Amino acid sequence: MNMHKDPLGDRFGMWLFLFSEILLFGALFVIYSVYFSKYQADFIAGGRQLDLFFGTFNTVILLISSFTVAASITALRNRQRKTALALLGFSISVGLVFLYNKYMEWGHKIHLGIYPDSPWLKEQSHGTNMFFGLYYVTTGLHALHVIIGGTLLAVSFAFILKNKVDPEHPTLLENCGLYWHLVDLIWIFVFPLFYLSH
Amino acid sequence: MNIPSPNDTRVPTFYETPSPKNMRGIWSWLITYDHKRIGLMYMWAILGWFTLGIVLGILMRVELLQPGGKFVDSQTYNAFFTLHGVIMVFLFIIPGIPAIFGNFIMPMQIGAEDVFFPKINLLSYWLYVLGGILAIVSLFAGGGMPDTGWTFYVPFSTKTHTNVSMATFAAFTLGMSSILTGVNFVTTIHRMRPANMGWKQIPLFTWSLYATAWVQILATPVVGMTLLLIILERAFGIGLFDPSKGGDPVLYQHLFWMYSHPAVYIMVLPAMGVVSDIIPVFARKAIFGYKAIVASSLGIAIAGSLVWAHHMYTSSMSDAAVFLFSFLTFVVAVPSAVKVFNWLATLQGGSIVMAPPLAMCLVFIVLFSVGGLTGLVLGSAGTDVHVHDTAFVVAHFHFVMFGGVGVAFLAALYYWWPKMFGRMYQFKPAYWGLGIFFVGFNLHYVTMFMLGLQGMPRRYYTYVPRFATGNFFAGIAGVVMVLGLAIILWNLIRSLRSPVTAPNNPWGSTTLEWQTQSPPPLENFTKEPVVPNYPYDFPEKPDDIVRV
Numbered sequence: 001m002n003m004h005k006d007p008l009g010d011r012f013g014m015w016l017f018l019f020s021e022i023l024l025f026g027a028l029f030v031i032y033s034v035y036f037s038k039y040q041a042d043f044i045a046g047g048r049q050l051d052l053f054f055g056t057f058n059t060v061i062l063l064i065s066s067f068t069v070a071a072s073i074t075a076l077r078n079r080q081r082k083t084a085l086a087l088l089g090f091s092i093s094v095g096l097v098f099l100y101n102k103y104m105e106w107g108h109k110i111h112l113g114i115y116p117d118s119p120w121l122k123e124q125s126h127g128t129n130m131f132f133g134l135y136y137v138t139t140g141l142h143a144l145h146v147i148i149g150g151t152l153l154a155v156s157f158a159f160i161l162k163n164k165v166d167p168e169h170p171t172l173l174e175n176c177g178l179y180w181h182l183v184d185l186i187w188i189f190v191f192p193l194f195y196l197s198h
Numbered sequence: 199m200n201i202p203s204p205n206d207t208r209v210p211t212f213y214e215t216p217s218p219k220n221m222r223g224i225w226s227w228l229i230t231y232d233h234k235r236i237g238l239m240y241m242w243a244i245l246g247w248f249t250l251g252i253v254l255g256i257l258m259r260v261e262l263l264q265p266g267g268k269f270v271d272s273q274t275y276n277a278f279f280t281l282h283g284v285i286m287v288f289l290f291i292i293p294g295i296p297a298i299f300g301n302f303i304m305p306m307q308i309g310a311e312d313v314f315f316p317k318i319n320l321l322s323y324w325l326y327v328l329g330g331i332l333a334i335v336s337l338f339a340g341g342g343m344p345d346t347g348w349t350f351y352v353p354f355s356t357k358t359h360t361n362v363s364m365a366t367f368a369a370f371t372l373g374m375s376s377i378l379t380g381v382n383f384v385t386t387i388h389r390m391r392p393a394n395m396g397w398k399q400i401p402l403f404t405w406s407l408y409a410t411a412w413v414q415i416l417a418t419p420v421v422g423m424t425l426l427l428i429i430l431e432r433a434f435g436i437g438l439f440d441p442s443k444g445g446d447p448v449l450y451q452h453l454f455w456m457y458s459h460p461a462v463y464i465m466v467l468p469a470m471g472v473v474s475d476i477i478p479v480f481a482r483k484a485i486f487g488y489k490a491i492v493a494s495s496l497g498i499a500i501a502g503s504l505v506w507a508h509h510m511y512t513s514s515m516s517d518a519a520v521f522l523f524s525f526l527t528f529v530v531a532v533p534s535a536v537k538v539f540n541w542l543a544t545l546q547g548g549s550i551v552m553a554p555p556l557a558m559c560l561v562f563i564v565l566f567s568v569g570g571l572t573g574l575v576l577g578s579a580g581t582d583v584h585v586h587d588t589a590f591v592v593a594h595f596h597f598v599m600f601g602g603v604g605v606a607f608l609a610a611l612y613y614w615w616p617k618m619f620g621r622m623y624q625f626k627p628a629y630w631g632l633g634i635f636f637v638g639f640n641l642h643y644v645t646m647f648m649l650g651l652q653g654m655p656r657r658y659y660t661y662v663p664r665f666a667t668g669n670f671f672a673g674i675a676g677v678v679m680v681l682g683l684a685i686i687l688w689n690l691i692r693s694l695r696s697p698v699t700a701p702n703n704p705w706g707s708t709t710l711e712w713q714t715q716s717p718p719p720l721e722n723f724t725k726e727p728v729v730p731n732y733p734y735d736f737p738e739k740p741d742d743i744v745r746v
Contacts, residue, residue, distance in 0.1 A: 009314055009389035016381040020419045027423035027453055031438065034449055117435035126444025133436035133443075137427070 007171045014175040018182050021145075025186050028138050032193055035130040042127025047197030049114075050135070054105045055195035058098050059187065065094035066184040069153065069177045079167050081160065088157050088173075091180065095150035102143050106136075135194050142183070142190055149183040152176040208715060211620065215720040231316035232720060236323050237302030238618070243327060244298060245687070247289040252680055254282040259673040267660035275659035276345035277360075281337070283348030284365065288372045289330055291599055292461060293379075294607045295468035296414075297326070300383060300407045303614055306711035306718065307401045309727045310390040315382050322382070325375035332368035336361045347657060349458070352439040352450045356431045363432050366425040373422045376464075380414030383407055394729050401709045401733045402491055406471025409495040413460045413467075417503065421457030424450065448513050455506035463502040465599060467495055469566075469606030470537055473559045476613050477541050479707045480556035481548025484734045487540045494533035494540075501530040511579045512586045520579045527577035534570055538563060553705065554628040558609035561636050565601025569594060572647065587657075590650025593643040601639060608632075608686060615690055616700030620716040623693035627685055635682025641675030709733055 036043050072087035113120035114132055121129050156173040159165040165172050212234050216226035227235055258278050261269040270278070305313055313319050337343045340361030346354055350369075355362050387408045391400070400408075427438060427450075437443025439450045470491075478485040485491065507515060507523040515523075541563060550556070572594040576582045585591060616622055646654075649668045654661055661669065703712040710727040711718075 006314075006389055009385055012388060013315060013318075013381050013385040016384055016415055017377070020377045020381070020415050023416055024419035024423050027420045027456075030453070031449065034446070035444075038446075039444065117437070122443075129437055130444045133438050136434075137430060137436065137438070141426075 007174075010171045011174060011178070014178050018178060021182055022186070025138075025141070025189075028134070028141070029189070029193075032134055032138070035127070035134065036197075039125075039127025039130055042125050043131050044198045046128055046131030046135070047194060050195050051105060051108070052195055054101055055191055058101050059191050061094050062098055062184050062187050065091040065098075066181050068094070069180045073170060073174055073177050076160065076165070076170055076173060077167055081166075084173075085157065085160055088153060088160070092150055092153050092157065095146055095153070098146055099143060099150075102139065102146075106139075131194075138190055138194070142186055145183045145186065149176075149180045152179055209719045209724050211715070211717040212720045213717060217720060229320065231312070231320055233301045233305050233312045233316065233319060234618075234718065234722075236319055237298050237300075239323060240293065240297040240301060240326070243330070244290055244294055247285050247330065248294075251282055251285040251290055252683070254278050254285070256676065256680060258282065259676045261659060262661070262669045263673045264670065265661050265663050265666050270659070272659045273345060274343075276347075276657075277337070277343030279657055280344050280347050280365075281333075284333060284344075284369065286599075287348050287461075288369055289326075289333070291465045291603050291607075292372075292376060293326060294465075294603070295472060295610060296379060296383070296407055296410060296464075297322075299403070299472070299610050299614060300379070300468065302618060303711050304383065304404050304407050305386060305390070306714065306722050307404045307709050308387065308391045308395060309710045309723065309729065310386065311721045311723070313382050314385040314389055318378050319382055322375045322378040325371055325378070329368045329370075329372035329375060332364055332371060336364035336368060340364060349454060350425065350428055351454075352428070352431070352447045355428055356439065363429045366428045370422050370425045373418045373425075376414050377418045377422075380411035380418070383411040384415065387411075392726070392729055398488070399729060399731065399733055402474035402485065402488070402495075403468070403471040403709075405492050406467045406474070406495050409499040410464050410467045413464050413499050413503070417457045417460040417464070420453060421461075424453040424457070448510070448515070451510050451513055452507060455509045456503075459506040459509065460499075460503045462598070463498050465603045466534075467498060469562070469603040470495065472606045472610045472613070473541060473562055474537070475709065476555045476559050476609060477544050478548075478734045478736070479705050480551050480553055480559075481545050482551065482706075482736045483544060483548035484732070484736065485540065486543035486546075487536075488732075488734070490536055491540050494536040497533040498530065501526065501533065505530050508577055508582075511582050524577060524579045528574065531570065531574060531577070538567060538570075554623075554625055554632065555609050555613035555705070557629060557632055558605060558612050561632060562602060562605045562609060565597055565605060565636075565639065569597030569599075569602055572597065585650055587655055588650035589646040589654040589656055592656045593646035593650060596643050596646075601643070611690060613705070614711075615693070616704045617711060617716045617718070619694060620700050621693045621696060622698040622700045622704065623690050623696075627689040631682050631685030631687075631689060633682070634685065635679055638675050638677070638679030638682055642672050642679050645672040645675060706736070708735060 068087045068091045072084040072091070075081075075084040075087060109115065109132075115121070116133055116136055121132060153176055156165060156176045159172055212232060216222060217230045217232040217235060218226065221229065227239060230236060230239075257270070258275065261267060261275055261278075263269075267275070301313070301319065305311070340363070341359040342361060344360045344362050344365040345358060346360075346362055346365075350362065350366055355366075387400070387404060427436075430436060431438060431440070435443075437445045439445040439447050441447060474485060474491055505523060505526045507519060508527045511520050511524075541559075572590070576585065576591065576594060612623075612628065645668050649665055649672070650656075652665065652668075654665045654668070700716045702715050704716075705712075708730060710729065713727045714723050
């Protein structure tokens with residue numbers, strides 16, 4: 001039953017879901033703004049301790065992957081299945097690179113003794129603790145979304161292979177693409193808040 | 199009574215048509231995509247939780263029958279009110295009307311054959327079940343029964359050794375279920391109406407679900423994040439709400455109420471929608487101010503999102519903030535009052551036909567008005583300070599939540615039961631149950647208003663002897679109330695075995711769900727329903743209502 005075909009409605013529903021995702025991060029941005037106004041100096045100092053190179057690199061590759069996802073949708077619509085698959089595969093691997101970078105970055109910080117409730121952080125000022133606490137929560141939640149988004153792209157990849165997603169039925173790929181753009185969009189806010197706060 | 203005329207050709211109902219097609223028995227329910235079966239599965243689950251919540255409520259009243267706490271110890275009492283709150287809020291009231299009647303009735307009201315995303319609808323259901331199971335497991339696994347109250351306030355919730363992490367995760371899961379339902383409903387209402395049903399021809403119940411669904415989508419993620427932070431806080435000790443590490447515990451309260459106050463409107467709006475749909479049917483008169491009701495639904499959804507901090511007048515906010523939130527709280531009372539006047543004006547001059555659904559709506563109007571007016575006592579910062587965290591607050595929100603939403607839920611059961619099951623229930627026990635419930639309810643909660651004004655605190659397992667008479671009386675009245683409730687539910691369930699078959703449209707209603715047979719077939723309609731120009735146009739025939 002329910003054989004309706006309404007791709008616009010499918011996308012509409014996805015957008016509604018994305019609103020809820022934005023508000024999920026919105027709560028964190030509220031917390032950020034409250035503590036930023038309270039501990040401005042510490043947040044600026046904290047931002048200096050983050051690796052600007054890693055952050056910028058991740059921003060650039062995530063932006064590129066967003067472009068390649070969009071391009072793969074166009075390719076699929078133009079019946080260039082192989083191009084679509086290649087672009088999608090590239091986007092997924094970029095997601096993995098992003099996560100690897102994040103892992104390295106976190107690992108380095110933890111190695112330095114900067115992690116929630118660490119002895120080093122306990123000696124620091126309250127603002128520094130808040131900055132790194134929020135840093136871990138926000139980038140961690142974002143990384144979780146990268147994993148979910150990458151999985152969704154992989155599912156689309158498999159469905160294109162099985163011809164369940166084709167030029168006539170691109171909705172799944174389009175919606176997964178939308179999700180990936182959201183992951184990208186949120187990072188565009190996270191990046192300046194933490195890495196560029198100085 | 200009306201018996202379906204012989205030239206009505208009955209097609210198999212959705213009970214007789216398994217969904218999915220190749221499934222049999224229990225599986226044709228558990229993995230069904232049919233919105234009606236999902237609605238009924240919600241119904242049985244929600245009624246089960248409701249019963250458990252009532253039992254916990256009665257256990258608390260037993261503890262409070264006399265001072266001294268002889269029945270259970272304080273820790274168990276804390277677990278009782280936490281569990282009572284979590285179950286009643288997250289598992290009964292929030293999903294109650296939207297998940298059962300939203301699922302079952304709303305697609306039919308707009309002439310659709312299902313919701314827009316049937317599979318996601320099923321996923322919502324199972325997330326709901328999973329959340330419930332997690333809540334139960336949290337009682338017995340880990341450090342013991344959660345004892346924070348349903349608000350999970352820090353710092354206690356991050357310090358207590360009980361299993362708060364799992365309880366908050368349960369609430370998070372229920373939140374996901376709620377968001378997905380919201381997404382589903384908004385999309386359904388936007389995309390699945392027939393071409394000739396414009397926005398001004400949508401029945402008010404569907405309108406109220408539309409406003410509710412937006413609040414679900416936009417407010418729930420905030421509390422989801424907040425509850426996740428509690429879990430992270432307990433696991434890693436980040437200190438985001440811990441003053442000794444630079445955090446601010448009041449910020450937690452802000453974030454919590456940013457969702458949880460709008461959640462009050464997630465609960466109340468569908469209830470108002472139910473009442474707005476029922477009253478014109480039994481007044482045999484067009485609803486007074488259709489546009490005003492729609493506008494006030496949206497107004498409540500918007501203004502209700504801006505009043506959260508009125509829960510926090512005593513949490514050391516700035517005076518300016520207290521003033522502002524007090525003002526906004528009074529503002530939100532306006533659209534609520536608009537609706538009450540709309541209902542009364544609809545009844546005024548109508549050809550009223552009394553039937554249990556209408557009687558229940560009248561109970562709703564009385565109890566909800568008392569709840570709303572006592573809300574103003576709390577919304578005004580000066581008086582709130584005196585009754586904050588007393589039994590007065592408890593009585594107030596039970597008047598709104600139980601006397602308002604809970605009663606509207608019962609009204610919806612009374613109204614749509616014949617459509618859902620194809621059976622009429624007996625009117626006499628329906629009235630008796632309702633009457634006993636009404637009397638017990640008022641004696642119970644009005645007593646708590648008085649106790650609260652005298653200073654009886656909430657959430658205490660014992661009290662000083664001068665409150666003994668009031669608490670004893672409230673306890674007895676509580677039992678009377680539950681007795682009435684039991685009669686209502688027993689009478690409904692008994693009808694499932696009764697031979698009185700309901701006609702397709704026992705109340706003479708004009709919305710689309712009554713144009714199909716009772717219970718409906720799998721595809722809802724065998725022929726395209728006729729969309730009236732205006733959903734509440736009644737012919738002047740006050741006697742076409744079935745009486746049992």
